Amino acid sequence: MALQDVSGFQDTPMSHRWNTPASLSGSVPFRCDNRHTSLSSLSTSSSLPTRRPFPLSHGTTTLAFVFQGGVIAAADTRASCSGLVACPTAQKILPIHSHLLVTTSGSGADCMLWERILAREIRLYQLRHGRRLSITGSAKLLSHMLHPFKGTDVSPVSDRCGPKLFYVCSDGTRLQGELFSVGSGSPYAYGVLDGEVRWSLNEEEAISLAREAVYRATHRDAYSGNCVDLFHITAQGYLNKITDQFLQKVREINHWPLFTESKGNACRDGGADTGCGWRGRE
Amino acid sequence: MEYLIGIQGQDFVLVAADNIAANSIIQMKQDQDKMFKLSDKILLLCVGEAGDTVQFAEYIQKNIQLYKMRNGYELSPKAAANFTRKNLADYLRSRTPYHVNLLLAGFDETDGPGLYYMDHLSALAKAPFAAHGYGAYLTLSILDRYYRPDLTRDEAVDLLKKCIEELNKRFILNLPSFSVRLIDKEGIHDLEKLMPVGAK
Secondary structure: HHHHHOOOOHHHHHHHOOOOOOOOOOOOOOOOOOOOOOOOOOOOOOOOOOOOOOOOOOOOEEEEEEOEEEEEEEEEEEEOOOOEEOOOOOOOOEEEOEEEEEEEEEEEEHHHHHHHHHHHHHHHHHHHOOOOOOOHHHHHEEEEEEEOOEEEEEEEEOOOOOEEEEEEOOOOOEEOOOEEEEEOOHHHHHHHHHHOOOOOOHHHHHHHHHHHHHHHHHHHHHHHHOOEEEEEEEEEEEEEEEOOHHHHHHHHOOOOOOOOOOOOOHHHOOOOOOOOOOOOOO | OOOOEEEEEEEEEEEEOOOOOEEEEEEEEOOOOEEEEEEOEEEEEEEEEEEOEEEHHHHHHHHHHHHHHHHHHHHOOOHHHHHHHHHHHHEEEEEOOOEEEEEEEEEEOOEEEEEEEEOOOOOEEEEOEEEHHHHHHHHHHHHOOOOOOOOOHHHHHHHHHHHHHHHHHHHHOOOOOEEEEEEEEEEEEEEEOOOOOOOO
């Protein structure tokens, strides 16, 4: 596979633990040394993880919850780098295929890398086995791939055969649940969500609740802010539901796809060859 | 933060674990099952560093099942405990140790019930009762005082309830629910979850 050769990625990442794997080309930032960094390249740090008393160090607010109409995923769009807003219109929710989204928090480069690797592995699975890998399987695959590495934080959000939501962390944790929020703004988001999320919400209520939770978190957390990015996944696929005119305009100007169409062809066009443009054989 | 407890009776082993999956100060999940079924009569309870617990426990689980597939019979609890200990010890002095604390509980046809305590330095001990976590400091003395080798199942459950009430009263962290399972010659039985109510 072209991508595998270019990245030099070996099929057995388990043999490399803790140290910078020689097989991954480029500098892969290993551990978040800075407390609040995302979408910035970090220098490779020491291989021993230090224990912090309060390690909520990812400068972001992302959340997702399951309700009767599918799954809602929301995130802020601020990419911070130790006190500087590196990008006010970052995209923290990345689609893998029409029914699987990944919300990312932590080191931006790591998140992009793992998102691509995951998309590649899922596509390979589909080519080899003739059916799409289930959400549970995708989450398990990601958690096994991540276990040897520490320093990133990627939380897939998904819907297939009924909505499912997994929290996957770079240290190998994998939890299934109905409501998760990740990042430095997550306690504030939990405060809003815990009281109000119910299975019986309708779509409008769910969307406005998700937006409100991110808004409240961005109000209090310095490292979250700017706009709110929102996705809604149903059995038909995902839909981008941003209502922020500014964000929409920025994305248009930069020719980023808006992902407003649903169904199988809602994957990204152009850019990375990570399974975009392909349709699942269902 | 997490809590495991095991009590061995004459022909059963009672085990319980809390249900919280936490990340820093946040409870991510309130219904996490920390018990892994190694075989029909062996349970592995695993707590410790996030990620390491599930990875190590599932690794042991799959290897035990592989042994059964290859050899046609299951490992005894004693053998499984020693196998687990050996794996943990091998990884201990590698660059990637697993930081997990375990309780292994099982019922053997010939040896009867067995409870094995294993810590992250891969020390293994067969014990009549054992606990892991900060909660162990509060409850081991209760177990010392009230444990008898000829406990009945109900008495063992009452002893477990005593321990959990003590945690509820004195432990700084809120542990709202505990999964409870019992292993005897018939296999593994799920008992109802214990949920201590209020503080006295």
